[in-house]
Amino acid sequence: MKAFRKGVLPRLIAGTTIIAMSTATLASGGVSQAGAASKVTISVAYAANTTFDTTPLGLTWWTAVKKQYEKLYPNVTVNLIAVQGGEPDFLTKLALDYKSTSTAPTLAQFPSTEIALYQSTGYLMSLSKMLKGSSWFSQYPKVIQNEGLINGKIYAVSSGENNVGLYYDKAILTKAGIKVPWQPTNWAQIISAAEKIKAAEPKIIPLWVDAGTSAGPNGAGYGILNLLAGSSTPTIQTSSGKMVVDSPGLLQTLDFFHTMFSKGLGAPTSQLFSLNNAPNIPSADFKSGTLGIAVGANFLAGNWTKQVSFPYWPQASTAIGIAGLPKVNGGGYASTLSGWDYGISSTASAAQATAAFNFMNVAQGQKFLIEAGNWAGWVPPVQSDWNVPLYTNFAAPFNKEFGELLPSSSELPTSANYSVWVQGIETASGTLAQTPSTSGATALSQMKSYVTNQLGASQVTTLK
Amino acid sequence: MASIPLVDTVTGPSTSELWRTRRDKERYQWSSFGLLTPTFGLLILLFLVPMGFAVWLGFTNLTLVGPLAIHSSFVPWQQLTRLRTDTSFWSSLWVTGIFIAGSIVGVVIMGYTLASLLMRAVPWMRMIVGGIVVVAWMMPAVTAGITWYASTTGGGAFATLLGTPNSNFLDNDPLLVVTIASVWSMTGFAMLVMGAALRNIPSEAIEAATVENASTWQRFRMIVLPLLRPTMTAIVLLTGLLALANFSLIYIMTQGGPGNATNILPLYSYQQAFSFNNLAYGALIGNIMVVIATVFGVFYVRITARRL
Numbered sequence: 148m149k150a151f152r153k154g155v156l157p158r159l160i161a162g163t164t165i166i167a168m169s170t171a172t173l174a175s176g177g178v179s180q181a182g183a184a185s186k187v188t189i190s191v192a193y194a195a196n197t198t199f200d201t202t203p204l205g206l207t208w209w210t211a212v213k214k215q216y217e218k219l220y221p222n223v224t225v226n227l228i229a230v231q232g233g234e235p236d237f238l239t240k241l242a243l244d245y246k247s248t249s250t251a252p253t254l255a256q257f258p259s260t261e262i263a264l265y266q267s268t269g270y271l272m273s274l275s276k277m278l279k280g281s282s283w284f285s286q287y288p289k290v291i292q293n294e295g296l297i298n299g300k301i302y303a304v305s306s307g308e309n310n311v312g313l314y315y316d317k318a319i320l321t322k323a324g325i326k327v328p329w330q331p332t333n334w335a336q337i338i339s340a341a342e343k344i345k346a347a348e349p350k351i352i353p354l355w356v357d358a359g360t361s362a363g364p365n366g367a368g369y370g371i372l373n374l375l376a377g378s379s380t381p382t383i384q385t386s387s388g389k390m391v392v393d394s395p396g397l398l399q400t401l402d403f404f405h406t407m408f409s410k411g412l413g414a415p416t417s418q419l420f421s422l423n424n425a426p427n428i429p430s431a432d433f434k435s436g437t438l439g440i441a442v443g444a445n446f447l448a449g450n451w452t453k454q455v456s457f458p459y460w461p462q463a464s465t466a467i468g469i470a471g472l473p474k475v476n477g478g479g480y481a482s483t484l485s486g487w488d489y490g491i492s493s494t495a496s497a498a499q500a501t502a503a504f505n506f507m508n509v510a511q512g513q514k515f516l517i518e519a520g521n522w523a524g525w526v527p528p529v530q531s532d533w534n535v536p537l538y539t540n541f542a543a544p545f546n547k548e549f550g551e552l553l554p555s556s557s558e559l560p561t562s563a564n565y566s567v568w569v570q571g572i573e574t575a576s577g578t579l580a581q582t583p584s585t586s587g588a589t590a591l592s593q594m595k596s597y598v599t600n601q602l603g604a605s606q607v608t609t610l611k
Numbered sequence: 612m613a614s615i616p617l618v619d620t621v622t623g624p625s626t627s628e629l630w631r632t633r634r635d636k637e638r639y640q641w642s643s644f645g646l647l648t649p650t651f652g653l654l655i656l657l658f659l660v661p662m663g664f665a666v667w668l669g670f671t672n673l674t675l676v677g678p679l680a681i682h683s684s685f686v687p688w689q690q691l692t693r694l695r696t697d698t699s700f701w702s703s704l705w706v707t708g709i710f711i712a713g714s715i716v717g718v719v720i721m722g723y724t725l726a727s728l729l730m731r732a733v734p735w736m737r738m739i740v741g742g743i744v745v746v747a748w749m750m751p752a753v754t755a756g757i758t759w760y761a762s763t764t765g766g767g768a769f770a771t772l773l774g775t776p777n778s779n780f781l782d783n784d785p786l787l788v789v790t791i792a793s794v795w796s797m798t799g800f801a802m803l804v805m806g807a808a809l810r811n812i813p814s815e816a817i818e819a820a821t822v823e824n825a826s827t828w829q830r831f832r833m834i835v836l837p838l839l840r841p842t843m844t845a846i847v848l849l850t851g852l853l854a855l856a857n858f859s860l861i862y863i864m865t866q867g868g869p870g871n872a873t874n875i876l877p878l879y880s881y882q883q884a885f886s887f888n889n890l891a892y893g894a895l896i897g898n899i900m901v902v903i904a905t906v907f908g909v910f911y912v913r914i915t916a917r918r919l
Contacts, residue, residue: 269681600699
C-alpha cells in the first residue's frame with residue numbers, strides 16, 4: 148500500500164491529467180502539445196523479433212500503444228517501423244537508418260549498451276528538459292536513471308531492464324543434501340553445491356553459466372560478466388575510457404570457469420555454443436529435470452508462462468527457487484544490468500520531438516510498462532511497479548524476486564570498444580568450456596592479447 | 612633465298628595501302644569504341660566505381676557509429692599498419708587458407724570419384740545418385756548450413772547414427788566439419804564437369820594401355836590425369852573462389868566460432884564492420900579478399916585462354 152501511495156498514485160494522477168488535458172484541448176478545438184494546427188508524423192523504430200519473448204507479443208504491444216496514442220493525439224500519425232532480424236541485424240539496420248535524415252526514426256528503442264555510441268555520433272537529442280516534469284522518470288532508481296546520462300544530460304530512458312540471479316531445482320538440491328531455500332554467500336559455495344549435485348546425480352548438468360561467443364555480446368551479460376560484477380575488481384572500463392584486460396577480478400572470474408569446467412560441473416558445449424538462443428536453454432533443461440543450478444537472466448522465468456511457452460511449465464513456480472548471485476567472498480549480491488531504452492533523433496523537429504516524447508509518455512504508462520516487462524522479460528524501471536499484481540502475478544514468484552535483486556545490479560559499459568572487449572572475454576570463457584585443462588591465467592592472457600591487438604595498447608589497461 | 616613478294620611491287624598497291632589491306636595484322640576500327648561504350652559505361656558504373664569506393668573506404672577510419680561515423684579521414688598508412696600488425700587478421704587468413712585448400716582437395720577427390728563411379732553405374736543408379744548430388748549443389752547455402760548444423764551438433768543425425776548422441780562434432784572439430792560441409796555443397800558441380808571430361812577421354816587410349824598391361828594406377832596417372840588436368844585446374848580455381856566467398860554456410864553453422872576457429876576472412880570482415888563498427892577496416896579486409904580472388908581469377912583466365 149505504501150508503494151501504491153508513493154509510486155502508483157502520482158502516476159495515475161499524472162496519466163489522468165494528461166488524458167483530461169488532451170480531451171479538453173481537443174474538445175475546445177485548441178492546440179495540443181503536438182500542435183493540432185498542423186499534422187505531425189513520427190516514425191518509431193523497434194526490434195520486431197528480439198525484444199519481446201515472441202514476435203506476436205511485440206506486435207500486439209506496439210500496436211496497442213500506437214492505438215492509444217493516436218486516440219489521445221489524433222493530429223499525430225505514427226509510423227511503426229518493425230525492424231526484422233536478430234539483435235545484431237537490428238543494430239546494423241538502425242545505425243544505417245540514423246545515417247540519413249530522411250530515414251532516421253523520430254523515436255527508437257535500442258539496447259542500453261548503444262546509448263553512448265549513438266550520442267557520440269550526434270544521433271540523439273537531449274531529453275533532460277522534457278524529463279523535468281516527468282512523473283514516471285522521477286520514480287526510476289538512480290542506477291537506471293543514469294543509464295542514459297552522458298556529460299550531465301540524459302539522452303535515453305529505460306523501458307525495461309534485465310538482471311541476473313541463480314535459479315535452482317529444489318528437488319535436485321534436496322537430493323544432493325543441500326537445504327532449500329538455498330542462498331550461497333560466496334562463489335565457493337556455488338561450486339560446492341554443484342559438486343554435491345554431480346555426486347548425487349551424475350547425469351544432471353550441475354551448473355549452467357553461459358560461455359563462448361554464440362549468443363553474441365548479450366551472452367556475456369547473462370553469464371560471465373555477472374561473476375565479474377561480483378569479483379574483487381569488477382571494473383570493465385575505467386573512467387578514462389580504457390578497457391581493462393587484466394585484473395584480479397578477471398582472473399578470479401576465469402578461474403571460476405576453469406574450476407567449473409575442469410571438474411565437469413558446467414554445461415556441455417553443445418548447449419553453450421548453440422546458435423539457437425543459448426541463454427534460454429536452461430528453461431527447457433529445468434523443465435526436463437536435467438539441470439541443477441543456473442546463472443540466468445530474469446526472462447528465463449517468463450519463458451515458463453503460458454503467453455511465452457518456451458516451454459510452458461506452470462509447476463516451475465514451486466519447483467524452482469531463486470537466489471541472489473553472491474560476490475566472490477561474500478558481502479552481498481552482484482549482477483549486470485542491461486536494458487532497452489528510448490531515444491529521440493537529433494534530426495526531429497520541435498513538433499516531432501514533442502510528439503515522440505508524448506508517445507513515450509503513453510508507452511511508459513503503468514499498464515503498458517508492466518505488460519512490456521512481462522512480455523519482453525524485463526524488470527520494469529519504475530520501482531513501485533515491482534509490487535503491482537499485474538507484474539508480480541506474471542511468472543510468479545520470480546518477477547517479484549528479480550525486482551528485489553535489481554538494486555544490487557550494475558550497468559554494463561556503453562562504448563565502441565566494449566563490443567571488442569566482450570568478444571575477448573567470451574572467447575576466453577569458450578576456450579575454458581571447450582578445453583577445460585586451460586588455466587584461468589592462460590585464458591586471461593589470450594583475452595588480453597586479443598583485445599590489445601584489436602584496440603591498440605593505448606586503449607587498454609591493467610588493474611592491480 | 613629471295614623472298615616472294617606478296618603482291619606485284621610494280622603494279623600493286625603502295626606500302627600504306629598494303630598495310631590497310633593485310634588480313635594478318637591486328638587492326639583497330641575506331642567506330643567499335645562507340646559500340647563498346649555501353650559496356651564500358653556499365654563496367655565503370657557497376658564495377659570500377661564501387662571497387663574504387665571500397666578501396667578508398669578501406670583507407671579511411673570510417674566507423675558505423677561513433678564520432679568517426681561523421682568525421683572520418685583518409686589514413687591509408689594507419690590502416691595498412693593496423694592490418695599488418697593485426698594477429699587476428701593473419702589468423703583468419705590462415706584459417707581461410709586451410710578452409711580453401713580443404714575444400715579444393717575434397718571437391719576434386721569427391722567429384723572425380725563420383726564421376727568415375729557413376730560412369731560405370733547402371734543408368735537408374737546414375738540418375739538417382741547424380742540427382743541427389745546435384746540437388747546438394749543447387750541447395751541454397753542457408754539450407755545447407757542449417758542441415759549440416761542440425762546434423763553435426765550434439766543429438767544430431769550423425770551423432771545419433773553413430774550411437775553417441777552426445778558427440779558434438781561441430782564444436783569439437785569445427786573447421787573440419789565446415790570444410791566437409793563446403794565440400795558436400797560443391798561436389799555436385801565438380802562431378803558434373805568431371806563426368807563430362809571423363810566421357811571425352813578416347814576409349815582407344817585406355818584400351819591400348821590395357822593391352823600393354825598397364826595397371827589401373829598407371830592408366831590413371833599416364834592417361835586419365837593428363838587429359839583431365841585442364842578440367843581439374845578449372846575446378847580447383849573455381850572451387851577456390853567459391854570457398855573464399857562462402858560466408859553464408861559458415862555464418863549459419865558457427866558464426867566463425869567457437870572462438871575464432873572458423874573465422875574465415877569474409878566473416879572477419881563482417882565482424883569488424885558490423886559487430887565492432889569498424890566499417891573501413893572491414894572494407895580493407897574485403898579488399899584483401901578481392902586481391903586473393905583476383906589472383907585466382909587471373910590464373911583461371913590464363914589457363915582457360917591457353918586451352919583455347
